[in-house]
Amino acid sequence: MHDTSAAHAAHQHAAPTGFIRKHIFSLDHKVIGKQYYGLALLAVFIGMVLSWLMRIHLGWPAWPIPLLDKLSAVGAPQGVMTPEYYLSLMTMHGTIMVFFVLTNAPFAAFGNYFLPIQIGAEDMAFPRFNMMSFWVTFTAFLVMMAAFFVSDGPPISGWTAYAPLSAVGGDAGPGLALGQTLWAISIAIFCIASLLGALNFIATTLDLRTKGMSLARMPLSSWAWFVTAVISLLAFAVLLPACILLILDRVAGTSFFIPAGLILSDKLQPHSGGSVLLWQHLFWFFGHPEVYIAILPSIGIVCHILPVFARKPLLGPRAAVGCMIATGFLSYMVWGHHMFVSGMSPFSANLFSVPTLVITIPMTILTLLLIGSVYGAKMRFTAASLFCLGFISVFISGGISGFFLAQPSIDIYLHATYFVVAHFHFVMAVASLFGVFAGTYFWFPKMFGRMMNEGLGKLHFWLTFIGVYCIFMPMHYLGLAGNVRRYSAFVDDYLIPLIPVHKFITIAALLTGAAQFIFLFNLIWSRFKGPVASENPWEATSLEWSTTSPPPFDNFGGRHMVVYNGPNEYGVENNGTDFVMQTSPEKIAAS
Amino acid sequence: MATTTLPPGPDTTLDDQGFGKPPELTPRPGHATQSGSPSQKSETGMLVAVSAIGMSFAAFTSAMFVRQDSSTDWQHFQLPYVLYFNTLILMASSVTLQLSRQRFAVIPDARHAAGSAKVLLANGIYWLYLTAALGLIFVLGQILAWRSLAAHGLYLATNPSSSFFYLFSALHAVHLLGGMGGLFYVLRKLIRNGGVAETSGLSAFSIYWHFMDLLWVYLLLLLAIRM
Numbered sequence: 001m002h003d004t005s006a007a008h009a010a011h012q013h014a015a016p017t018g019f020i021r022k023h024i025f026s027l028d029h030k031v032i033g034k035q036y037y038g039l040a041l042l043a044v045f046i047g048m049v050l051s052w053l054m055r056i057h058l059g060w061p062a063w064p065i066p067l068l069d070k071l072s073a074v075g076a077p078q079g080v081m082t083p084e085y086y087l088s089l090m091t092m093h094g095t096i097m098v099f100f101v102l103t104n105a106p107f108a109a110f111g112n113y114f115l116p117i118q119i120g121a122e123d124m125a126f127p128r129f130n131m132m133s134f135w136v137t138f139t140a141f142l143v144m145m146a147a148f149f150v151s152d153g154p155p156i157s158g159w160t161a162y163a164p165l166s167a168v169g170g171d172a173g174p175g176l177a178l179g180q181t182l183w184a185i186s187i188a189i190f191c192i193a194s195l196l197g198a199l200n201f202i203a204t205t206l207d208l209r210t211k212g213m214s215l216a217r218m219p220l221s222s223w224a225w226f227v228t229a230v231i232s233l234l235a236f237a238v239l240l241p242a243c244i245l246l247i248l249d250r251v252a253g254t255s256f257f258i259p260a261g262l263i264l265s266d267k268l269q270p271h272s273g274g275s276v277l278l279w280q281h282l283f284w285f286f287g288h289p290e291v292y293i294a295i296l297p298s299i300g301i302v303c304h305i306l307p308v309f310a311r312k313p314l315l316g317p318r319a320a321v322g323c324m325i326a327t328g329f330l331s332y333m334v335w336g337h338h339m340f341v342s343g344m345s346p347f348s349a350n351l352f353s354v355p356t357l358v359i360t361i362p363m364t365i366l367t368l369l370l371i372g373s374v375y376g377a378k379m380r381f382t383a384a385s386l387f388c389l390g391f392i393s394v395f396i397s398g399g400i401s402g403f404f405l406a407q408p409s410i411d412i413y414l415h416a417t418y419f420v421v422a423h424f425h426f427v428m429a430v431a432s433l434f435g436v437f438a439g440t441y442f443w444f445p446k447m448f449g450r451m452m453n454e455g456l457g458k459l460h461f462w463l464t465f466i467g468v469y470c471i472f473m474p475m476h477y478l479g480l481a482g483n484v485r486r487y488s489a490f491v492d493d494y495l496i497p498l499i500p501v502h503k504f505i506t507i508a509a510l511l512t513g514a515a516q517f518i519f520l521f522n523l524i525w526s527r528f529k530g531p532v533a534s535e536n537p538w539e540a541t542s543l544e545w546s547t548t549s550p551p552p553f554d555n556f557g558g559r560h561m562v563v564y565n566g567p568n569e570y571g572v573e574n575n576g577t578d579f580v581m582q583t584s585p586e587k588i589a590a591s
Numbered sequence: 592m593a594t595t596t597l598p599p600g601p602d603t604t605l606d607d608q609g610f611g612k613p614p615e616l617t618p619r620p621g622h623a624t625q626s627g628s629p630s631q632k633s634e635t636g637m638l639v640a641v642s643a644i645g646m647s648f649a650a651f652t653s654a655m656f657v658r659q660d661s662s663t664d665w666q667h668f669q670l671p672y673v674l675y676f677n678t679l680i681l682m683a684s685s686v687t688l689q690l691s692r693q694r695f696a697v698i699p700d701a702r703h704a705a706g707s708a709k710v711l712l713a714n715g716i717y718w719l720y721l722t723a724a725l726g727l728i729f730v731l732g733q734i735l736a737w738r739s740l741a742a743h744g745l746y747l748a749t750n751p752s753s754s755f756f757y758l759f760s761a762l763h764a765v766h767l768l769g770g771m772g773g774l775f776y777v778l779r780k781l782i783r784n785g786g787v788a789e790t791s792g793l794s795a796f797s798i799y800w801h802f803m804d805l806l807w808v809y810l811l812l813l814l815a816i817r818m
């Protein structure tokens with residue numbers, strides 16, 4: 001039995017006063033959440049510029065791109081990138097986006113800020129670990145960026161860093177010397193940060209829920225962050241060993257991934273007996289759960305936000321939680337579907353194909369629950385709700401192509417084509433980012449105490465929504481036509497007729513990217529000039545809306561929240577409003 | 592679903608399970624305070640941490656199986672005998688840790704008897720220092736094992752078998768040294784707070800230390816079978 005007063009006296013930490021403790025090395029989960037958001041924002045714009053450079057080159061391979069030769073005189077002489085430099089940029093685009101954007105923004109940024117508030121806690125369970133996990137992530141980011149500035153540029157091995165090319169060193173090609181080592185070190189550091197973060201999320205959810213906040217009453221966003229933390233804990237715990245083995249192969253002369261008799265640059269590599277498939281197995285055992293680390297928090301955010309604007313309860317919230325858990329569980333059984341063409345036995349391929357198809361069931365149920373929740377609703381159309389609806393759209397578009405790719409016989413044809421590029425960008429990248437946009441428009445008033453501009457938000461939505469379809473929908477057709485990915489130019493006879501499609505995609509990508517500056521402007525302008533937000537501008541029920549905007553240092557100003565309801569009480573009659581706060585003690589009875 | 596809101600009635604049921612149902616009005620164990628109790632938090636955190644460490648070593652183990660079967664270059668070698676001695680030392684450190692915990696567990700009951708709590712505190716701290724010393728002897732013993740392998744010409748990159756041996760034993764030693772850092776943190780707290788185990792992180796540290804013990808026994812068996 002623990003003394004309550006002692007627990008109170010042992011407040012997590014006192015409110016800091018100095019600038020460094022308050023804004024830089026802060027222990028406050030809200031500041032750390034904003035730091036993660038800022039890092040993700042910086043990373044996403046770098047990643048986007050990289051995609052612009054690649055797209056311009058794919059549409060008009062001979063065009064010199066201004067200033068590119070300043071970044072790398074060898075990689076882009078006179079501003080025209082070499083095929084190798086194209087691969088370098090592609091590797092960095094994928095790595096930055098997957099790790100520093102899709103893992104950081106929906107999970108680490110929003111999760112850090114809102115998980116403790118939504119469960120009625122004052123902070124995360126281990127604030128020091130929390131601060132450490134951000135700064136370790138930041139260090140990983142700096143190490144990754146350093147790869148741009150080493151002599152032969154960033155690695156060319158893709159975000160998946162397939163061995164043996166990633167394991168042998170400079171003989172394998174440009175960027176595979178120091179650049180690849182920096183990549184492996186950066187990812188290993190990132191793993192440590194993610195493990196620390198996941199540990200904090202799990203302990204916080206299990207131990208710091210306030211009185212009355214049973215698991216069943218947790219908002220679905222908190223549920224999603226919790227499930228994601230569990231997935232993240234087990235996935236990054238496998239990627240870290242993989243990176244350690246890769247680094248040892250590169251710097252210590254071991255042969256975990258490098259086979260015997262490998263000749264590169266006319267040199268016999270001094271290694272023997274390593275297994276190149278071992279890297280793929282370890283990487284994808286992390287890699288597939290990583291897809292759910294990126295998408296589940298966004299699903300949770302949409303499940304949380306959509307009922308607020310539909311003004312009716314989410315359909316089957318328990319089923320939704322069950323689906324998230326089932327997806328997390330199944331995500332560990334499907335990694336082999338990334339390796340159908342690796343020479344795997346057809347029987348093994350079937351073994352991976354079946355759970356891959358099964359995993360679509362919880363995802364489909366979740367999608368249907370979201371659609372069912374808005375069916376017949378009097379929607380309040382705001383930027384946040386539009387991005388939620390957009391999320392459903394792109395998630396379906398990207399999910400459907402997954403049915404095709406899950407089957408080995410079809411995947412063997414479509415593997416490494418633009419069909420796959422279209423699939424994962426829709427279902428993982430765009431869908432996840434739509435969740436982040438929805439979360440931003442929804443939670444900005446709480447985070448900064450000011451409303452974002454709705455007009456600009458809606459403009460941003462429509463330009464982005466139409467834009468991503470223009471970019472990624474045609475890629476399905478390119479893939480079906482046999483257009484291989486990771487080529488820097490299309491010179492084969494069968495690819496030349498497809499170049500106009502690439503030009504169209506490039507223009508769409510440039511315009512859609514440009515539309516993101518509307519978002520950036522809105523973000524900065526609203527931060528300083530937006531109308532002041534009330535405590536609960538959206539008339540939502542969960543705990544973050546029971547405190548001031550922005551919340552005080554200890555989240556609830558010394559109040560101890562008691563929770564009486566689930567987060568889903570919309571469309572009820574309650575003293576002239578149509579919702580009941582989680583903290584309202586009124587008894588609700590069905591009539 | 593049309594619902595109406597009623598004022599709270601005297602017959603409010605204590606059902607905590609459903610979405611939108613009336614709440615449980617009594618505090619639930621472990622969730623009574625907003626800040627959570629320190630020992631519970633640290634124990635949960637530690638259980639999560641050892642799960643992650645266990646997962647990492649599972650990944651290394653499967654990598655070893657795959658690597659051993661992927662080629663014919665695997666050389667078997669005799670494990671240095673000092674490893675078995677080291678194992679006994681590490682197991683002994685788990686015992687001394689438990690002896691220490693027993694002392695701290697009875698300190699709250701012994702507070703009324705003048706002097707007795709002091710003796711228990713000194714005793715408990717003595718056993719903890721012994722735990723740290725045994726941990727240090729274990730790591731020194733591991734260094735002896737590495738030197739013995741090196742004397743036979745077996746280095747990290749010599750053969751996949753030696754690679755995995757050095758990898759497993761070194762990573763375990765690094766974790767154990769980290770644990771010793773934790774041990775001194777706990778010791779400092781115990782000395783400062785007069786032996787209140789609850790707020791010192793002793794129970795969380797014990798989870799870690801015993802896990803490191805078990806992990807080493809597992810690794811030794813694995814290496815003994817595979818090497």
